[in-house]
Amino acid sequence: MASKIGHETQPHFSPHQRIRNMSETASPCDGRPEMTQLHPPPQTAANVESLEAYQAMYNESITDPDGFWSRMGKELVTWHREFDTVSHGSFAEGDIAWYLGGELNVSVNCLDRHLKTRGDKVALIWEGDEPGDVRKFTYRELHREVCKLASGMRDAGVKAGECVALYMPMVPEAIFAMLACARLGAPHSVVFAGFSADALRDRILDAGCRVVMTADQGVRGGRRTNLKKTVDEALLECPGVDLVIVHQRTGETGPDVPFVAGRDVYMADLMAKARPYCVPAVRNAEDTLFVLYTSGSTGRPKGVLHTSAGYLVWAMMTHKYTFDLRDDDVFACMADIGWITGHTYNCYGPLANGATSMLFESTPLYPDAGRYWDVVERHGVTQLYTAPTAIRALMKYGSEPVQKYDTSSLRVLGTVGEPIAPLAWNWYNEVVGAKQCTIVDTYWQTETGGHMLTALAGVTPTKPGSATLPFFGVKPAIVEPDTGNVIEGNEVEGVLVMQQPWPGMCRTVLGDHQRYLNTYMTAYSGNYFTGDGAIRDMDGYYWITGRVDDVVNVSGHRLGTAEIEAAVVNHDACVEAAAIGIPHELKGQDIFVYVILHNGYEPSDDLAHELRDAVKEGIGSFAKPAASNIVFVEGLPKTRSGKLMRRILRLIATGEESRLGDVSTLADPAVVPAIIAAVKAKR
Ligand code: PRX
Numbered sequence: 001m002a003s004k005i006g007h008e009t010q011p012h013f014s015p016h017q018r019i020r021n022m023s024e025t026a027s028p029c030d031g032r033p034e035m036t037q038l039h040p041p042p043q044t045a046a047n048v049e050s051l052e053a054y055q056a057m058y059n060e061s062i063t064d065p066d067g068f069w070s071r072m073g074k075e076l077v078t079w080h081r082e083f084d085t086v087s088h089g090s091f092a093e094g095d096i097a098w099y100l101g102g103e104l105n106v107s108v109n110c111l112d113r114h115l116k117t118r119g120d121k122v123a124l125i126w127e128g129d130e131p132g133d134v135r136k137f138t139y140r141e142l143h144r145e146v147c148k149l150a151s152g153m154r155d156a157g158v159k160a161g162e163c164v165a166l167y168m169p170m171v172p173e174a175i176f177a178m179l180a181c182a183r184l185g186a187p188h189s190v191v192f193a194g195f196s197a198d199a200l201r202d203r204i205l206d207a208g209c210r211v212v213m214t215a216d217q218g219v220r221g222g223r224r225t226n227l228k229k230t231v232d233e234a235l236l237e238c239p240g241v242d243l244v245i246v247h248q249r250t251g252e253t254g255p256d257v258p259f260v261a262g263r264d265v266y267m268a269d270l271m272a273k274a275r276p277y278c279v280p281a282v283r284n285a286e287d288t289l290f291v292l293y294t295s296g297s298t299g300r301p302k303g304v305l306h307t308s309a310g311y312l313v314w315a316m317m318t319h320k321y322t323f324d325l326r327d328d329d330v331f332a333c334m335a336d337i338g339w340i341t342g343h344t345y346n347c348y349g350p351l352a353n354g355a356t357s358m359l360f361e362s363t364p365l366y367p368d369a370g371r372y373w374d375v376v377e378r379h380g381v382t383q384l385y386t387a388p389t390a391i392r393a394l395m396k397y398g399s400e401p402v403q404k405y406d407t408s409s410l411r412v413l414g415t416v417g418e419p420i421a422p423l424a425w426n427w428y429n430e431v432v433g434a435k436q437c438t439i440v441d442t443y444w445q446t447e448t449g450g451h452m453l454t455a456l457a458g459v460t461p462t463k464p465g466s467a468t469l470p471f472f473g474v475k476p477a478i479v480e481p482d483t484g485n486v487i488e489g490n491e492v493e494g495v496l497v498m499q500q501p502w503p504g505m506c507r508t509v510l511g512d513h514q515r516y517l518n519t520y521m522t523a524y525s526g527n528y529f530t531g532d533g534a535i536r537d538m539d540g541y542y543w544i545t546g547r548v549d550d551v552v553n554v555s556g557h558r559l560g561t562a563e564i565e566a567a568v569v570n571h572d573a574c575v576e577a578a579a580i581g582i583p584h585e586l587k588g589q590d591i592f593v594y595v596i597l598h599n600g601y602e603p604s605d606d607l608a609h610e611l612r613d614a615v616k617e618g619i620g621s622f623a624k625p626a627a628s629n630i631v632f633v634e635g636l637p638k639t640r641s642g643k644l645m646r647r648i649l650r651l652i653a654t655g656e657e658s659r660l661g662d663v664s665t666l667a668d669p670a671v672v673p674a675i676i677a678a679v680k681a682k683r
Pocket residue numbers: 294340341415416417418419420441442443444445446447467530531532544546547553556557558
């Protein structure tokens with residue numbers, strides 16, 4: 001918890017609290033009929049013949065990883081110089097590296113190498129906020145745009161190795177910017193354009209960025225957001241930034257779109273003057289491609305660092321096999337480029353594979369609940385990739401909005417970001433897919449670069465709510481939370497770890513390798529710790545049960561409770577705060593905050609609103625808890641050693657106080673009835 005008086009607490013890492021009591025039922029699969037519902041793939045795949053072929057390939061990837069990844073690396077990547085060493089290092093040492101000695105440029109792999117064979121193929125389809133507002137770019141056109149921007153950036157002094165911050169809406173220029181950075185060998189740090197000025201400032205400072213790329217405004221769901229204004233606010237405290245490249249999405253001028261002469265330049269002006277070809281920088285396999293900030297159990301968000309070759313191979317492989325990629329596909333990932341899903345499945349995976357990738361600026365509900373299906377019909381989308389939170393929101397409108405459109409082009413329906421309940425899975429499968437599509441529930445993380453557990457479309461029989469089986473090269477294990485002992489066999493539950501390094505994994509936390517080791521490598525020594533709990537069922541299928549640490553997933557947005565607490569404590573009235581995640585019908589999880597006020601402050605609805613605004617300011621609107629989820633208390637349940645008992649706070653927030661058990665060992669057991677009363681008073 002964050003506190004103004006106490007010291008910053010240690011990780012409240014206690015996965016055993018979050019894993020069901022094993023003795024409650026004989027098997028974690030009992031009472032879950034979905035675990036026996038095997039759906040055979042409705043069609044066959046182009047890239048893998050059968051489940052047996054997957055198994056043979058998978059076995060090879062585990063028993064001879066170097067042989068397997070050497071072949072894949074040679075097959076998939078266009079090298080400037082081929083690698084000498086396939087893999088290096090171990091989890092225990094935290095020094096993983098892939099394709100050493102190899103040299104490449106990722107933008108060449110996404111663009112130049114396609115020009116001869118698919119120069120006129122559409123690389124990017126942009127569907128703007130208003131239906132039918134469409135821009136398309138062939139590979140040749142995209143290459144030219146990226147080259148012009150990269151040349152302009154080079155002219156403006158951007159150098160290989162320097163980290164460039166991107167705060168961009170979902171427009172083609174965001175992809176130009178990412179690929180231009182890759183061309184110059186300048187790692188990008190994309191900051192989701194929903195983050196607040198404070199959050200942006202922290203990320204710019206952490207990565208030491210000198211250059212920021214943004215847009216005048218963002219447009220989404222019929223509303224405009226003043227991105228440039230937010231950037232300028234953030235930059236008040238970023239003295240190191242001396243260049244801001246502004247794309248004019250709306251062309252708006254005036255007080256909402258400030259422009260600082262001498263520091264700011266319009267992207268179009270920069271590109272107009274620049275050479276239409278830009279020599280790509282030669283990068284080593286392990287050079288940084290990008291940094292992406294994500295939340296963990298404790299402290300500030302961390303800049304997860306991905307490298308060039310290993311990440312590229314992973315993005316290409318997973319995109320190709322999970323989605324059964326074919327030449328004429330129109331692949332639509334509905335994510336935002338501010339998150340890893342947008343990086344891997346809007347930009348790098350599809351473009352390196354020479355596919356047609358869609359970029360969607362709007363929301364599933366704008367102008368109405370038929371928007372996705374309208375997009376599918378108009379563009380002939382073959383794979384749709386979205387999040388359970390969107391599926392849940394759409395389900396509410398029933399089948400009518402789907403049936404208004406011709407969605408028969410769809411072959412694969414993907415989901416990512418949080419567990420999908422069988423109800424939503426079945427709706428996706430039956431109403432959207434008409435039982436003709438494979439549902440691929442892809443489990444992975446910012447840190448993993450791409451899919452880890454997933455069905456392969458057309459290959460893997462699926463079950464509603466299961467991420468099914470491991471991807472090539474992924475060796476999952478379930479361990480006992482307390483001992484770390486591997487639990488063998490099926491029908492077991494525990495903490496999910498990975499036992500073998502894979503090319504797409506992140507290599508470090510920017511500027512803090514020790515934090516990388518502490519977070520991922522030391523909890524279960526010799527393994528990569530995912531932070532998630534999982535069940536392996538009777539067929540060896542994996543079911544993610546959710547985070548076992550203090551990470552909350554709100555509408556697919558990953559947030560650390562520590563960040564939320566820090567934002568709340570920033571308010572003068574607040575002395576201490578404890579945030580938890582509670583289940584929410586549409587969002588998956590919602591944030592619930594217990595607040596202790598300073599003497600002299602009285603609880604009130606107005607104050608609750610101010611504290612919500614403090615979260616908006618510290619993180620962004622998307623993290624704002626409901627007013628009813630801010631509860632003022634006099635004390636928090638702590639052990640005698642000062643450890644906060646979040647389990648108690650969770651049970652009280654969800655009205656399950658009857659399951660609290662013995663609380664007499666708390667430092668002050670009397671806080672418990674007082675908290676129960678405070679929560680009840682809110683209802
Ligand atoms: O808890 C898992 C959940 O999202 C976390 C990773 O969040 P982030 O790094 O923001 O990446 C999201 C997009 C890859 C995981 O630790 N998660 C992700 N996918 C699934 C999931 N939980 C269940 N099923 C999934 N398919």
